[in-house]
Amino acid sequence: MAVSEDITKRKQAEEALRKSEERWRSVYENSAIGLALTDLNGRFLATNSAYQKMLGYTEEEFRKLTFLDITYEDHRESNWDLITELFEGKRKQFQIEKQYWRKDSSLIWVSNNVSLVPGTESMPRFIMALSEDITERKRAEEALRKSEERWRTLLEINNAIITNLTQEALLHAVTESLRRVIPFDRAGFSLYVPERKTFRLLATESEFSSDYFRVGLELRRGEGISTWVFDHQQPVLCRDLEKEQQYPNDRRHLAHGIYSYCVVPLIIRGKSIGTLNVASRTRNQYSERDLEFLQEVASQVALAVENMQSYQEIAALKARLEKENVYLQEEIRTEHNFEEIVGNSPALLVALRKVEQVAPTDSTVLIYGETGTGKELIARAIHDRSARKDRPLVKVNCSAISAGLVESELFGHVKGAFTGALERRSGRFALADGGTIFLDEVGELPLETQVKLLRVLQEREFEPVGSSQPVRVNVRVIAATNRNLEEAIQTGSFRSDLFYRLNVFPIEAPPLRERRSDIPKLARFFLSHYSRKLSKNIEGISQDTMDRISGYSWPGNVRELQNIIERAAILCQQPILELNPDLAPISAGGVLPQAPEGLSEAEPALYSPPALSTLTEVERGHIMAVLKQTGGVIEGPKGAAKILNLHPNTLRHRISKLGIKRSTHRIS
Secondary structure (H helix, E strand, O other): OOOOOOOHHHHHHEEEEEEHHHHHHHEEEEEEEEEEEEEOOOOOEEOOOOHHHHEEEEEHHHOOOOOHHHHHHHHHHHHHHHHHHHHOOOEEEEEEEEEEOOOOOOOOEEEEEEEOOOOOOOOOOOOOEEEEEEEHHHHEEEEEEEHHHHHHHHHHHHHHHHHOOHHHHHHHHHHHHHOOOOOOOEEEEEEEEEEEEEEEEEEEEEEEOOOOOOOOEEOOOOOOOHHHHHOOOOOOEEEOOOOOOOOOOOOHHHHOOOOEEEEEEEEEOOOOEEEEEEOOOEEEEEEEOHHHHHHHHHHHHHHHHHHHHHHHHHHHHHHHHHHHHHHHHHHHHHHHHHOOOOOOOOOHHHHHHHHHOOOOOOOEEEEEEOOOHHHHHHHHHHHHHHOOOOOOEEEEEHHHHOOOOOHHHHHHEEEOOOOOOOOOOOOHHHOOOOHHHHHHOHOOHHHHHHHHHHHHHHHHOOOEEEEOOOOOOOOOEEEEEEHHHHHHHOOOOOHHHHHHHOEEEEOOOOOOHHHHHHHHHHHHHHHHHHHHHHHOOOOOEOOOHHHHHHOOOOHHHHHHHHHHHHHHHHHHOOOOOOOOOOOOOOOHOOOOOOOOOOOOOOOOOOOOOOOOOHHHHHHHHHHHHHHHHHHOOOOOOHHHHHHHHHHHHHHHHHHHOOOOOOHOOOOO
8 A cells, every 4th residue: 555645845845945045045155245154152154255355364264263353453342242232132133334354454444234043943043244345435434524624623723813813822722723633743833034044943832852842943044944945935745754864954853753744834925934844753644635734724824923923013012102101191181181070069979979880890881961061071080990090091082083084093004004004003992902992972983983883892802994803902981972872873873783882871971050059169170270370370259250150051061161261360460350341152141140049950040030921931031041142043052052952943943933033133
């Protein structure tokens, strides 16, 4: 008896498996990607031809190695940690980039995709790695990284050039940035000194003895590589000094362990001014790319050195100005011939209390008030009570400088900045560095200059006319104006952002008509001053004169009072001063009735109306009195509109409305 079984399907499956294995073997052997199989201990079981070609070993040689044998030492620990996680089931596969040693002892970068292949009854589990040579990609990435690092270094050097204007600070900043991309054991500059015909060494960082490489060392022309580079305006790269000795100082360098160096010229506007040198104890330390990079650095450094020399010139000029600062510190005192503010009226005391509050700070102050109210004296009082009192107080009358020259006056200019700029000139802000600048009539500044002033207030730096090099200053700003700046903002003649920067701490200089109790004190003060100046023995002021000047509205304020007393003192021939009838307007009908008892000083007694008058009668009488005082003049600094604080057209309208006859006044 025979038992038969149909095994067709089994045979078909075996044949399919055989063909599948053949196809897999073909893929395994012919794949362009390296493929390696290892046991769980990392010993190679099999490798395909791509893997063998990539690392230079044969199949038999691989069977004697583990993957750790070919792994770069620094990468071994992390590699084994990932394999352990595979075994523990924490991950199914992982991808890693690491360096392998080739058979020829060269290093290559390899990207590995590693997985654990499950075992069967006939085959234990094993590790499979798909590997690809990524050395060229890594080189490209490294080249890109170095390029980006060098660009960052150039940017840092550029920033160092902007912020450092002394030799020591500049060179230190440059080499600090340079060291990250160019290794060196010695770096420095040699600058040519024309009057001595030598190269002066300016060392920054060095591992060598000071005798060999010290700051201030001078080399005669022809003694070294710097001379050749300087004369020919070409860089020199020495990779191995032992084999490439060409210049007189090469033996000395070699004796101190120097084996490679780069020297590049510092050129500005086609003229050599020195060299930049880097050196190393390592052979073949520098490449052509390093040389090209150093040339880029040298072009920036050359500009920096020129700026540095310009800065030294400025410093020398500043030192000279500081020796002459007696004039600067006494400028306002000399002009006014008195130092103290006279008076104790309530309105003045309010201003002086504010002076005491703001003086110890560095805050910007805006003093506003009519012409002649003593705004400059308030500025002097603030400065004299500040921590800057021993430094200059520099005054600038913004309205007295033409629009074309105000920027140069404030910020200075470089030689050749404009026609007639024959030499470098420091501006008022530079002169005031460390002290205070007083900007009188700041409302008269042109809009383009207001922009620069705003930058000084915000950033404490400015650029002289014709220069792109910012100059930093430590200056306190006090400004003054007799204009209504808020109205100027509305008309577009003054910047709102500048106003807010200036108006940090406003102080009003009160007009003299609001400080009537101070008028006698001021009159006696001025009389004493001019009596001494004129060598006259004038003992006092008559009561009649004192009454007359106390009742006058003083549209010109303290300055007008000072001028009146000076003229009266010149004309006075008696021990008691009497106002001469020629001293208009006080004697020409300008004397006004005294203020009623109890009237506030803030309410000037320009007109004392009859009792129980209507409001219209009071207004009409007041305007007529002011017109009489001004001789009928409406406009101008001493006009009726100014006294009444009205626009001239508004005053004309009221004159017409109130029926004031034109014969009683003059329109202008």
